[in-house]
Amino acid sequence: MTWPSWWNLEVTAPFQLGPRELPGRVWTASGCFAYGLHAHEFTAADCPTPYAGLGAVVTKTVTPVSRAGNPMPRLVETPCGALNSIGLENVGFDAFLDTVLPELEALGVPTVVSLAATSPEAFGPMVRRLHEAAKGFAHWHGVELNLSCPNVAEGGHDFGGSPATVARCVAAARAELPDRALLAKLTPNVADIVQLAVAARDAGVDAVSAINTVVGLDVDLRTGRPYLPRRFGGYSGPAILPIALAKVDQIVQGAGVPVVGVGGIAAPEDALKFFALGAVAVQVGTAQMRDPFAAARIARALGQCSSS
Amino acid sequence: MTGARPSACAAVGAVRSNGLVSSAFHRLDVELDLPFDFLPGQFAMINEAGPRAWTFSRPFSILAAEDGVLSILYRVVGRGTAALAALGPGAALQVLGPLGEPFPTPQADRAAVLLGGGVGLPPVFAWLQRWGRPGDHAFFGARDGGEVPWDLLGDRWRVSVDRGEGLPGGRTAFTGVVTALAASAPDLPSHGSATVYACGPGPLLRAAADLARRRGWTCWVSLEEHMGCGYGVCKGCVVQVADDGRIRNATCCFEGPVFDATRLPDLGSPAPVPHAASGDIPPGSCGGAP
Missing domain, CATH: 3.40.50.80 (Nucleotide-binding domain of ferredoxin-NADP reductase (FNR) module)
Structure with missing residues (x-):
């Protein structure tokens, strides 16, 4: 396709994000590419590997203790997206540090580690341990805080909905992360996402990732009940692209903090729209599930178009 | 157990033939742009070609793959297979495979x-x-x-x-x-x-x-299971398996779809025991990143 004349960003060139230089501006989103270990032997005619040109793989969210996740079914496809209720199934922080992170480093996967915790202050010790375990790792670039989980210590309300709590989470992590990028992934399920971005900015993030999934529900007409056992799920895919663009625009205009755009990107044109609004990088999520090369193809396409 | 699995490829295919081979079963033959080998029991994820395809590809067990032509057998059971049945010769498809444990x-x-x-x-x-x-x-x-x-x-x-x-x-x-x-x-x-x-x-x-x-x-x-990604990353197709007397979730697409029946409590053996892993965050209450 013909790329617009305003487009001149080198998405596969290193760029500075806070204290860290990351290798590129097209990333995979948390939860849609596991830990970045599953696709190293995959081949395609038009792309050398699923990791080619990627700026980062944001890992599946790691929690302090391993989680079995939610009962099945966990996914519902809709005409233009999908609902998920995976329940943060993951290997747990110890196993992640012992086995996953060293393998990512050995494979040279540019990594941003997604973390969730049970209280705002718990992020500090997790980040400290991560920092100690990954000392000297060249390919570990930062941390993304998944704030869309309940705050057990404060009645189970999501961290992510309260600016004050977002600030506490960010401050706790920032204190232990002087030399890597720190991102907070913001929920769109609030009245004013800009307040969350401002709180994250003032507490010291290098960027916010926007947006996390949109709360959604679908009904199985055969039973008259929601498809998902937990009723609600996180809505993602092409349907949420305009929502994500709106939230990113609000943050760019109203908070003045770097934004990593995420939500509904499936094609290079989708990513361009985030960059047009001022996003410093983008993440490809749901599209990665049907095509392990989705993000790499977008990076390749945008890389070619900026250089032509 | 089974030796080396063939590496998976993300191939682009063109329908060679697609039609009923019985009153209910369709056979789809797809010509691929990459060499394709498989072991019996493995599957492929199939979708319309390009970035505007269905959100999830559909998993199909592989019937045969010879001379760059992949063959599957399917029954129309939903939107995806109905759309597949409507495709004529030359229609473009994306194929990810072979996948899974044979x-x-x-x-x-x-x-x-x-x-x-x-x-x-x-x-x-x-x-x-x-x-x-x-x-x-x-x-x-x-x-x-x-x-x-x-x-x-x-x-x-x-x-x-x-x-x-x-x-x-x-x-x-x-x-x-x-x-x-x-x-x-x-x-x-x-x-x-x-x-x-x-x-x-x-x-x-x-x-x-x-x-x-x-x-x-x-x-x-x-096992036949609804799948999201087909290659182990989304955790959307877990089945319960018993290892060392404990029940845990295994991704059907990556650890399966072939399992030793004695590991599957759903097939009657052994007696289920509680999950080995119980999280510190209440189950089911997490929105956000899957």
């Missing part, structure tokens, strides 16, 4: 008892094509005589049907479930000297596991 290779001292039900035929069909020996036994079950892809099966397969209608002239079939047909076969291997390879709906797999237990046979089953 069936084990034959053991010299054990005959194979192959059990296929409905569109669960491809994995066991491919097993017989690739590794079949004269002493192996192949059984296929369908809902009625019209569903059976007679020309594909040839003479090697013994057939059962739930209902006798639709049988073409000159064809005969056992009336009843396929495991009953197998259990009644006079020439079956003796106690402890066979391995069952099964694919089909849940009741068939439970009956296959039960038959194997009673006869002291090993039993491998290929």
Whole structure:
């Protein structure tokens, strides 16, 4: 396709994000590419590997203790997206540090580690341990805080909905992360996402990732009940692209903090729209599930178009 | 267990042929732009080509792959397969595969008892094509005589049907479930000297596991499960497995779809015990990143 004349960003060139230089501006989103270990032997005619040109793989969210996740079914496809209720199934922080992170480093996967915790202050010790375990790792670039989980210590309300709590989470992590990028992934399920971005900015993030999934529900007409056992799920895919663009625009205009755009990107044109609004990088999520090369193809396409 | 699995490729394909091979089963042959090999029991994720495809690709067990042409068998069960059935020659598809854990290779001292039900035929069909020996036994079950892809099966397969209608002239079939047909076969291997390879709906797999237990046979089953990604990253297709006496979630697409039946509590063995991993964050309450 013909790329617009305003487009001149080198998405596969290193760029500075806070204290860290990351290798590129097209990333995979948390939860849609596991830990970045599953696709190293995959081949395609038009792309050398699923990791080619990627700026980062944001890992599946790691929690302090391993989680079995939610009962099945966990996914519902809709005409233009999908609902998920995976329940943060993951290997747990110890196993992640012992086995996953060293393998990512050995494979040279540019990594941003997604973390969730049970209280705002718990992020500090997790980040400290991560920092100690990954000392000297060249390919570990930062941390993304998944704030869309309940705050057990404060009645189970999501961290992510309260600016004050977002600030506490960010401050706790920032204190232990002087030399890597720190991102907070913001929920769109609030009245004013800009307040969350401002709180994250003032507490010291290098960027916010926007947006996390949109709360959604679908009904199985055969039973008259929601498809998902937990009723609600996180809505993602092409349907949420305009929502994500709106939230990113609000943050760019109203908070003045770097934004990593995420939500509904499936094609290079989708990513361009985030960059047009001022996003410093983008993440490809749901599209990665049907095509392990989705993000790499977008990076390749945008890389070619900026250089032509 | 099975040796090296062929590497998966993200291929672009063009439909060579796509049509009914029985009253209910469609066969799709796709020409691919990359070399494609597989082991019996593996599957491929198939979708319309390009970034505006269905949100999730659909998993299909591989029937055959020869000379760059991938073949699958499917029944129209929903939006994806209905759209697939409407595609004519030349239509572009994206194919990710081969994926998943295949069936084990034959053991010299054990005959194979192959059990296929409905569109669960491809994995066991491919097993017989690739590794079949004269002493192996192949059984296929369908809902009625019209569903059976007679020309594909040839003479090697013994057939059962739930209902006798639709049988073409000159064809005969056992009336009843396929495991009953197998259990009644006079020439079956003796106690402890066979391995069952099964694919089909849940009741068939439970009956296959039960038959194997009673006869002291090993039993491998290929599970049919809704999948999101097909390559282990989304955790959307977990099944419960028992390892070392503890139940845990395994991704059907990556650790399966082929499992030793004795690891699957849903097939009747062993007795379930609580999950090995229980999180510190209340289950089910997390929105956000999946």
